[in-house]
Amino acid sequence: MADLQPCVLVVEDEPAQREVFIYNLEAEGFRVVSTDDGNEAMLLVEEEKPDVILLDWMLPGTSGIEICRQIKSRPHLRATPIIMISARTEEVDKVRGLEMGADDYVSKPYSIIEVIARVKSQLRRLRPATMGERLTHEDISLDSATHRVFRGDKEIKLGPTEFRLLSTFMEKQGRVWSREQLLDRVWGRDIYVDTRTVDVHIGRLRKALVLNGGADPIRTVRGAGYALG
Numbered sequence: 001m002a003d004l005q006p007c008v009l010v011v012e013d014e015p016a017q018r019e020v021f022i023y024n025l026e027a028e029g030f031r032v033v034s035t036d037d038g039n040e041a042m043l044l045v046e047e048e049k050p051d052v053i054l055l056d057w058m059l060p061g062t063s064g065i066e067i068c069r070q071i072k073s074r075p076h077l078r079a080t081p082i083i084m085i086s087a088r089t090e091e092v093d094k095v096r097g098l099e100m101g102a103d104d105y106v107s108k109p110y111s112i113i114e115v116i117a118r119v120k121s122q123l124r125r126l127r128p129a130t131m132g133e134r135l136t137h138e139d140i141s142l143d144s145a146t147h148r149v150f151r152g153d154k155e156i157k158l159g160p161t162e163f164r165l166l167s168t169f170m171e172k173q174g175r176v177w178s179r180e181q182l183l184d185r186v187w188g189r190d191i192y193v194d195t196r197t198v199d200v201h202i203g204r205l206r207k208a209l210v211l212n213g214g215a216d217p218i219r220t221v222r223g224a225g226y227a228l229g
């Protein structure tokens with residue numbers, strides 16, 4: 001099963017630098033996928049759906065800036081934060097990187113602590129539940145560090161799948177998730193699960209949430225999927 005462990009894609013052609021990224025990101029609890037190749041980077045983005053991409057500017061073949069442009073031109077990938085890593089310290093390069101849609105920019109030589117901090121800052125913005133934060137929706141609160149959920153002052157006991165479903169909803173309140181998107185995010189892409197399974201777990205989540213009273217906060221959107229609020 002997929003869990004809340006965020007995935008970082010590292011695209012860097014220099015083996016020593018790549019190892020430094022992988023070692024430090026894994027030490028921080030991230031799942032890391034990496035490549036030294038621009039073309040493979042695009043495949044990995046599609047396959048692994050990373051939460052953040054660390055992208056070296058100077059790569060053999062497709063350049064980092066071109067990969068950035070391609071990712072940001074695809075609607076389903078556009079929201080993925082990209083941190084450009086560059087040996088080019090010119091201000092004009094930074095501006096160009098950001099114009100191509102990069103979300104942040106770090107120039108070499110960088111401090112690995114700073115890079116990790118920037119990865120976390122992108123994640124905090126996009127997937128707060130993966131960063132041990134407390135999320136709230138009306139009278140529901142979810143503490144991702146302790147895995148506890150409360151409605152009002154009553155604790156709600158959820159199974160692991162229902163907890164992940166609720167985290168997903170609470171990170172993007174109001175967003176409509178299709179059953180396929182929920183399968184990808186909550187169950188993981190490698191596991192075959194029937195989309196009806198999603199309905200079963202949504203049913204369990206709803207039941208748990210209304211157990212002590214209160215309205216059902218999950219909305220069924222006909223033909224589209226489910227949303228919170």
Ligand code: CA
Pocket residue numbers: 012013014056057058059
């Ligand atoms: Ca390079």
